Amino acid sequence: MWKLPGWGTYGVLTAVGLALVLSHLWIRLQVVSTGYALADTRQLISALQEEHHALTIEWEAATAPSHLSQLAGDRLGLAVPRPEQIVILP
Amino acid sequence: MSRRIGLVAGMLGLGLLLIIARLVHLTVVQRDTLAQRAAGQYRHRETVTPQRGAIVDRNGRRLAFSVGAESLYVHPAKLPADVDNMIPVLAHYLSLPAQQVDAVLRSSKPFVWLKRGVFPQEASQIKALNVSGLDSKGTQRRVYPYRTLAASLLGFVNVDAQGLEGIEKAYDRYLLGPVSHTLGERDGRQRAILIRGGAQPPETFRVRLTLDTTLQYVAERELERAVRHSRAAAGSVIILDPQTFAILALAQVPTFDPNTPGDFPPAARRNRVISDYYEPGSTLKALLVAAALDAKQVNETDPIFCEHGAYRVGGHTIHDVHPYGELSVDGVLTKSSNIGAAKIGERLGKEHYYDYLWAFGLGQKTSVDLPGEISGDLPSFQAWSRIKLVTASFGQGVAVTPLQLACAYAALANEGMLMRPYVVSEIVSSTGEVVHANGPTPIRQVIQSETAQRIRALLEHVVAPGGTGRRAHIQGFRVAGKTGTSQKHDPRGGYSETGRIASFIGMVPAEQPRLVILAVIDEPKTATYGGVVAAPVFQAIARQSLAYLGVAGSAGEGTDIQWAGSPQFSTAKLSTESAFSPEAYSAAGDDSLVGRSEADDFIGLSLRAAMRKASANGLQIVARGSGYVTDQRIRNKTQTGEAVYELRLEADE
Structure with a gap:
C-alpha cells in the first residue's frame, strides 16, 4: 500500500531543489562575470593591437630608406660607396 | 455576508482568470515576438570586417597594412546650441577646414559623416570634448608608411577598405578576407558581457611582393633627380630580374601618396609603366638586329652603307644625327644609325620583323599581375608600307609600354627566353599556408641562346667609349644597353617638333645579367638624347643596386670591388687609400652622388644653359667640347679660393 513520504523526504527534496537553484544562480553569475572579463580582455587586446600598430608605423617610418639615407648624409656625412670601397665577404 | 464573500471570491477568481489568460497570451501566443524583442534589447549581433591584409616587400617590410580607426559622425539635430564654439576645435583636431566642419554641423540631414578613418588618438581627443550628437563607429584605416614609395604599384583603397588601384585592386579578394559575425549580450549600460562565436579574429592574407624596398627607393630617388634636373614632364624606371622576370622596382614621376590619394590628380595615380605607351625609338634597334642575326639575314661585321646621313624612301627622307658612310651591323647599333637600321629592316623583311617583334611580346599584354595593362600598338605587317x-x-610607328620593352630586353638577357613578369611572389594565410604562389613562367624561346649572347656582346659596344650609351658605363662591370630618343606624337597630327622621349635600357653584368633596368624620361627640356638624360639614371641605379645586391664585378673589367680573402684584398689599402670623406669624394671629381647640389649641377645642360646657371649662382666654369654637359669636375681653385668647374660637353646620337 502506497504511503505518503515523510517530512524528512520533503526536506531532502527541498534542499536538493534549493541547491540546484543556487547552483544555477552561481553559474549564471559566473557566466556574467566571465563575460565581463572576456569583454575587458578583448578591449585590452584591441588597445594593445592599436599600440602595436602605432609603433609599427613609427618603426617603418624610422627605418624607411629615405629617412635612413637622409640621416646618413646629414648627420654622418655618409654616401653610396665607390666600387673600391666595397668589400664582398665570401 | 456569505453572498458578499461569494461576490468578492468570484471577482478575484475572474481577475485571476484574466491574469492567467493574459499570461497564456503572452507566453504562448506572443511568445516568439516578445522573445525576439527581448533578445534585441540585450543581445547584439555584430559584423566583423577583418583587417585588410598587409602587403610586404620581398624582405617582409610592410608597405601597406591596416590599423583600427574611428569614423566620426554627427546627428546635427541633436547637437547642442553652442556647437559653433566647437568648430575651430574640431577643425584643429581633425585637420579639416573650418568651413567643412561648419557645413557638416549645419547639415539638414539626420546623419552626416564628419571624418572617416580617424586614428584612435585623434578620436579620443574628440570624444573627450563630450559633444552630444557627435559619436563614432569603429572602422579601419589603410596605412602606407613609406608614403610615395611604390605608390603606383601598390595602388590605394577607398574609405570602405576596398582596393581601387594597383595591387590593392588586383588582389582585393585576398586582402579583404572573409567577413564574420559575433553574437553577444549587453547589460543595461550597454556594456558587452559575453561574446559568442567569432571571437577569434578572422583570417586575413598577406601579399608578398617581388619588390625590394631599397632598390625601389634608389630607383625613385635617381629618377626624381633626373626628371627635376632635366625639367621633364614625367619619367619611369623598371628594374627586372631577367632570370625570373620578377619586378624588383617600378618607379614613376609624378607619383602620389596613397595615404591621401584624393589630393593628387588622376594622372599622378596612373601606373604609367603598364598603362602608357610610347614609341621606343632606337631602343628597338637591338630587337631588330637580334631578329636579323637570328634569322641569319646579317652578321655583326656585314657592311651597311649609311648614305652619308640622308636616305630617300619613297617621298620621305630618313636622317641620321651624324652622317656616316659605311658601318658594320655592330657600328649601326653602336652609333645608333637610323639609316643603317632601316637597311637591316629592309633586309629582314616586314613579315619576319613583325613576327619577331610579336614574339618579343610587343603588341600584346605581358599578363603581369597588375590591373590596367594595355597592349601597346604593333600594327599588322600586312598594313606596313615600305x-x-x-x-x-x-622604333617609330610602333608603340610599347615600358614593361613590354623591359621584358623584351630581359628575354635577350635570359638566353632568348621570354617569361611572364610578375610582382606578387606569394600570398600567405595567417596560419602560414601559401594559398597562391607566382614564379618564373616561360612563354616562348624568341631567339636562340647563341643569338642572345651575340646581341649582348654588340650592346656592350654601345656602352663602350665612342658609343651613344657610354654614360651608362659602370666601372668594374660589363654593361650592355641601348639608348633611345624618340619623337612624341603631336595631338594635332604628325610628330611633335619639340616633344621627345629619352630612354636607356641595359643589363648588367652583361656576361650573366642580374638586372635589366629601363629608364624613360618624358619630354626633357635641358637635353633630349637618351644617352645624355637617361643613361646616367641607369648608371646611378645600376651601380647602387649592384653594390646593394653584392654582385661581384666582371672579370677583366679592372674592377675595384674587393673580395675579402682574395690575394688582392688589403685592409691597409682599404683604411688608407679608400678612407672616405664627402669632401675627398667630391674633390676627386666623382660627385654624382654627393657634394653636388642643385645649384652646381650642370650635367645634361647645353653650354648656354650652363653659363646662365653659373652666372646666376656666382660660379666659374670652364667648358670643353660641344653639345651637352656630360661630366663635371672641380679641378682647381682661383687665388681667392673659389672653385672652378670644368665641364665636358659632348654631342650625341
Whole structure:
C-alpha cells in the first residue's frame, strides 16, 4: 500500500531543489562575470593591437630608406660607396 | 455576508482568470515576438570586417597594412546650441577646414559623416570634448608608411577598405578576407558581457611582393633627380630580374601618396609603366638586329652603307644625327644609325620583323599581375608600307609600354627566353599556408641562346667609349644597353617638333645579367638624347643596386670591388687609400652622388644653359667640347679660393 513520504523526504527534496537553484544562480553569475572579463580582455587586446600598430608605423617610418639615407648624409656625412670601397665577404 | 464573500471570491477568481489568460497570451501566443524583442534589447549581433591584409616587400617590410580607426559622425539635430564654439576645435583636431566642419554641423540631414578613418588618438581627443550628437563607429584605416614609395604599384583603397588601384585592386579578394559575425549580450549600460562565436579574429592574407624596398627607393630617388634636373614632364624606371622576370622596382614621376590619394590628380595615380605607351625609338634597334642575326639575314661585321646621313624612301627622307658612310651591323647599333637600321629592316623583311617583334611580346599584354595593362600598338605587317617598315626599324610607328620593352630586353638577357613578369611572389594565410604562389613562367624561346649572347656582346659596344650609351658605363662591370630618343606624337597630327622621349635600357653584368633596368624620361627640356638624360639614371641605379645586391664585378673589367680573402684584398689599402670623406669624394671629381647640389649641377645642360646657371649662382666654369654637359669636375681653385668647374660637353646620337 502506497504511503505518503515523510517530512524528512520533503526536506531532502527541498534542499536538493534549493541547491540546484543556487547552483544555477552561481553559474549564471559566473557566466556574467566571465563575460565581463572576456569583454575587458578583448578591449585590452584591441588597445594593445592599436599600440602595436602605432609603433609599427613609427618603426617603418624610422627605418624607411629615405629617412635612413637622409640621416646618413646629414648627420654622418655618409654616401653610396665607390666600387673600391666595397668589400664582398665570401 | 456569505453572498458578499461569494461576490468578492468570484471577482478575484475572474481577475485571476484574466491574469492567467493574459499570461497564456503572452507566453504562448506572443511568445516568439516578445522573445525576439527581448533578445534585441540585450543581445547584439555584430559584423566583423577583418583587417585588410598587409602587403610586404620581398624582405617582409610592410608597405601597406591596416590599423583600427574611428569614423566620426554627427546627428546635427541633436547637437547642442553652442556647437559653433566647437568648430575651430574640431577643425584643429581633425585637420579639416573650418568651413567643412561648419557645413557638416549645419547639415539638414539626420546623419552626416564628419571624418572617416580617424586614428584612435585623434578620436579620443574628440570624444573627450563630450559633444552630444557627435559619436563614432569603429572602422579601419589603410596605412602606407613609406608614403610615395611604390605608390603606383601598390595602388590605394577607398574609405570602405576596398582596393581601387594597383595591387590593392588586383588582389582585393585576398586582402579583404572573409567577413564574420559575433553574437553577444549587453547589460543595461550597454556594456558587452559575453561574446559568442567569432571571437577569434578572422583570417586575413598577406601579399608578398617581388619588390625590394631599397632598390625601389634608389630607383625613385635617381629618377626624381633626373626628371627635376632635366625639367621633364614625367619619367619611369623598371628594374627586372631577367632570370625570373620578377619586378624588383617600378618607379614613376609624378607619383602620389596613397595615404591621401584624393589630393593628387588622376594622372599622378596612373601606373604609367603598364598603362602608357610610347614609341621606343632606337631602343628597338637591338630587337631588330637580334631578329636579323637570328634569322641569319646579317652578321655583326656585314657592311651597311649609311648614305652619308640622308636616305630617300619613297617621298620621305630618313636622317641620321651624324652622317656616316659605311658601318658594320655592330657600328649601326653602336652609333645608333637610323639609316643603317632601316637597311637591316629592309633586309629582314616586314613579315619576319613583325613576327619577331610579336614574339618579343610587343603588341600584346605581358599578363603581369597588375590591373590596367594595355597592349601597346604593333600594327599588322600586312598594313606596313615600305616607309612604315623603315621607321619601325628605328622604333617609330610602333608603340610599347615600358614593361613590354623591359621584358623584351630581359628575354635577350635570359638566353632568348621570354617569361611572364610578375610582382606578387606569394600570398600567405595567417596560419602560414601559401594559398597562391607566382614564379618564373616561360612563354616562348624568341631567339636562340647563341643569338642572345651575340646581341649582348654588340650592346656592350654601345656602352663602350665612342658609343651613344657610354654614360651608362659602370666601372668594374660589363654593361650592355641601348639608348633611345624618340619623337612624341603631336595631338594635332604628325610628330611633335619639340616633344621627345629619352630612354636607356641595359643589363648588367652583361656576361650573366642580374638586372635589366629601363629608364624613360618624358619630354626633357635641358637635353633630349637618351644617352645624355637617361643613361646616367641607369648608371646611378645600376651601380647602387649592384653594390646593394653584392654582385661581384666582371672579370677583366679592372674592377675595384674587393673580395675579402682574395690575394688582392688589403685592409691597409682599404683604411688608407679608400678612407672616405664627402669632401675627398667630391674633390676627386666623382660627385654624382654627393657634394653636388642643385645649384652646381650642370650635367645634361647645353653650354648656354650652363653659363646662365653659373652666372646666376656666382660660379666659374670652364667648358670643353660641344653639345651637352656630360661630366663635371672641380679641378682647381682661383687665388681667392673659389672653385672652378670644368665641364665636358659632348654631342650625341
